[in-house]
Structures are given as structure tokens and as C-alpha cells.
Amino acid sequence: MNLTQKILKKHLVEGELVKGHEIAIKIDQTLTQDSTGTMAYLELEALGVDKVKTELSVAYVDHNMLQEGFENADDHKYIQTVAAKHGIYFSRPGNGICHQVHLERFGKPGKTLLGSDSHTPTGGGIGMLAIGAGGLDVALAMAGEPYRLVMPEVINVRLTGKLKPWVSSKDIILELLRRLTVKGGVGKVFEYTGDGVATLSVPERATITNMGAELGATTSIFPSDFRTYEFLKAQKREDDFEALLPDDDAEYDGVIEINLDELEPMVALPHSPDNVIKVKDAGKLKVDQVAIGSCTNSSYMDMMKVAAILKGGLIAEGVSLVISPGSRQVLNMLAKNGALSDMISAGARILETACGPCIGMGQAPATNAISLRTFNRNFYGRCGTKSAKVYLVSPEVAAASALAGYLIDPRELGEEIKIEMPSEFLVNDNMIIKPPVNADEFDVVRGPNIKPFPINTPLADIEKAVLIKVGDDITTDHIMPSNAKLLPLRSNIPELSKHCFETIDPDFSKRALENGGGIIVGGNNYGQGSSREHAALAPLQLGVKAVIAKSFARIHKANLINSGILPLTFVSEDDYDKIDEGDVLKIEDAVNQVKSKGKIVVKNVTKGYEFEVDLDVSDRNREILIEGGLINYVRKKDKV
């Protein structure tokens, strides 16, 4: 067996490990962050669960740290108190980015982790099977329900050789994105093997598994070996180590070879993480902003490389350099060893240990600016400035370019700076609040920003207008933007939904309400990107009953199902071309059509023709859709 199969087999509750079959697996650990966490905990409460049934659940606060009004502080308080009440660890604001802290303090090889954040696969760097999901799926996992997924293909990424000086693990995943595109990982797990694996430390591996999310992959995983032991020991957690390797004769559904010796520094051009070329081929590009950090590249070793490059230098006059270390552990170590001083001396602006600019929380670049970022996404508008162009690079490229004032290949700096994994990290968990033993005595504090979330009605026949027709690769950022103005509304769906699709169609929510709801028509890979279920809940609030697309991204499709919104795909893509915004579409006998498992007939009432769509979901998901979403289904079946 391969490693993925081994972990799945150990956690299998239902189904068979046969590609394409639905399986249900036991979840050992969960994580949430504040942007998706408020909703996940409202859902946990709606399920009527007293105590979480996982081995470990952690609530992080890392996304929205700006407190310009009461809203965020209220949300943080709600998360802290609901966590205490339900037996969940609470990582306080300032303790760091969820994935970085989880890797440092909680991740265990061989365990399953479900997180309400699309970059949860970061945990694959330590040999976990770590999957991103919507908040409701995570709430159900906390309630002890197994997590259901379609058995993915397992692709072996065989790494050979060793990275050359100034080439980093970021360049490995950028190379994979270049080859496979943002759609290349859908329905797949990427399992890394080969002699190149041993040359990579856990934080380097985690950069790769983190950004495997941009391939659309279910997850990515590295074996647990002596490098894993070395990391856990340095975190004073060697007892959590377990060696885990695929069998020598393990079988895979495909093989990809990457020779690390041949890689060079890479850059993803705007506005997609797969728009990758070599840095040396990008031409002389003047840079206005450099942002270093995010869950992809904010480890201690990343930061030490950056500090070493900046040491003794001064950032170019035209550049604004912002650095957000990934965790308080990292920041504290940089402070103690003087590296922080090297960064500050060079002119860097040090931000909190949080997501910050990655999610558009501050540091929006100037109009038409060029921003180099070590992050994982460069979708249009995500940085907060629509006219800005974001380029994704490694920490080495970012730091070298901040000094130069233009994008440079760090090999121009000469001899490589060597950073070794420390034998001991600075461990101090006093910003992690353990669940209290007397949880019953705690009250959950609900400020006025905590509003009930929408719940759908059972499926009925649909006759609704097409509210919007969009193209390929629409992201959840397009559907439900996330920025400093909107993040505080994440626990207030009625208010948030007014901003649905606003970056591409400012009148969408008004039109949806005037029409009494409707249907969305999308292209390929609809709903890629962040796991936020708000991208399904806001349309639900506005009365959207179905999305008809050429294809869907995995997590968003699951979120639509959980919300009771039909995720339908065109049988013939020609039908996509025939539909216009405003056309009224009709699905008659909807319940029986969904039950029948055959093609679903849709009538275009406006243009007077019929076409067919597929509903490619499991039997259980059909029942969920008929009940009007997962909460209704669970309540009805008394599953919890």
C-alpha cells in the first residue's frame, strides 16, 4: 500500500478504498480559524453537541486581527468561549497562523486532520492526512461523525536529487503548478517519495503540501522519517513521532518525476498560481511592495533566510517590505537571536504573526503596484487593490528583490546562505488555552455581530432566473470577497450576503433579492480557492437554488451540497453558450429527478428548449439535497 492508503485504511469507517467510491473516515483532529470558525461553531451548536468527540480540536484566531469596531473582538470572544464550553483548545490572537502553529505544536504523523481552511494540507508535511473542508463538515467531525469523501487517485511525486543553492521548496510546488495547473490535482492526493525527500526538512515539506491546495488536490503528504523525528524532537514532541513509509511495492495511480537538481527559482505571474515561469525569464520588473509570510512561507527557517539576506543591507527606496512571521514561536526566536533586528535595520515593517496581507487585511498595494509575495494565491483583487499585480515567489527571491528594487534571481547574490534546522525550538504554549475541566460553568458570549445563519428549505421544483453567468476558474473570493471591510461580517450572513459577487457584479445581491432568488451559471473549476462556506451561505441567503457549471472545485461543491444548493454540471458544454443572464430555467419534478440518479432535465423557459445536466454526487448527498442541506438532514436522521 501507499502511505495514503495506509492512513485511510486505519481510519476507514465505511466504504472500500476503491478509486471513485465514497468512503467515510474517522477524523482524529480538527482545526478552525476565525474567518470560518465562527460559522463552524454556530453549526456545532445548532447540531446540539455538548463536547467535541475528536482526539484534539483547536480554534485559532489568525485571519482578522484588525479591530476597527466591536465586530472582530466580539467574534474572537465568541470563539474563545464556545471553545471552552465544548472542550476545544483556543490559540489566542497573536499566537500565530493556524497551519504554522498546528505543525509546530499539534500535528502528529499518521493522524487525520480536518480543517475549515483550504490550506489544512500543510499538515501533510509532518505525515498527517490533512484535508480542508467547509465549516459544517468540520463541525460534524467535532460531533464525532466520520468525514465523507470520494476515494481520490493517489499520485506519486518522485523527487530525486537535491535543490541547488538559492532554489527552495517553494520552487518545487511552483514547478508542479506550472506542469499541472490549478485544475491538475482535482480528485487526487499527491504523495511524495524518492531520495529527494530526505533532503527536505518538515517546514520545507509543509510549504509544498500547503500549496498543493492550489493544484485543487484533496491533500498532499510526505512520509514520516528521520527528518520528521528531528522536527518533532526540536519541538520537544518526540513522543508524537511514528515512522510511516509507503510499502516498497506500493502502487500509485500515476507518477510524476521532479529532479531537484534541475529546478531554478520560479515566479507565478498575476493572476493565477499556475502562471509560472523561471525568475530569470521574467525580465527586469520594478517592484513596489514585497510581502513575506503566510502559511506557505513563514517558518523559522524561511524567516532566518530572509534575515540573513537582509542583514547589513537596506531595502530599495521604492519598496515597502512587510514581514509577518508565522507564529509567536518564530517571532520570539527571531527576537532572541537578533535576526529581527537585522530585518528592522534593513527597513522591514514587522507585522503581527497572522495572515495579514495574505487575506487582504491591511497592506493593500498602491494603484497599479507590483507586489512580490511569498504567499500561495495571487487571485485578482485578493490583495485589496484591483489594479495591483501580485507575483508569488520564494522567501529568497522576495528578500533579494526587496534589496534590489526589482525582481531578481537570488543566484545573483553569490554564495548561498545556509540555514540549518535548530536542534531546539523555543517552546512556550502559554498562549494556547486548554479546555477547562469545569466547562459547564462557562457561558458562551454572543455579541451583536453573531447572527443566526440561513438554513434552506427542502427541495422543491425550481423555476428561477439566471442571476449571473460567469466564466472559468471563478474563485470563492469572487463569490464572497474577503477583505478588511467584509471579514468582520463573517458571523453575520444577512449583512455579508449584500456583498456577494460584488467585485464582478455589484448589483448581484440586489438583483437576487428582487428576483426572489435564482440560479448561477458557471464555467470550469467553479468555486476554486478558499474553503469558505460563506461562498455557499451568502447565495443561500439570497435564495440561490442551483449552480449549473462546467465543473466544480471540490470543497465548494461540498459546501453547496451542505447548503442544499444543487451543484449541476452541463452534459454538453454547448448549452453553457446558449444560456444568457436573465433566462428563466425550470426543473420540474425536482425531488424525483434528484432521486432517479439519471440526467436532470432543465427547461430554458425564456428560449423554449430543454437541455440535460448531471448531478454527480453520492446517494447520501442526494438525500442531503432533498432535505435542503446537511443540518436538516442530520436533524431529521438524528445522526448526532
Ligand code: F3S
Ligand atoms: Fe491565512 Fe493566507 Fe494561509 S489567509 S491560512 S496565511 S492562505
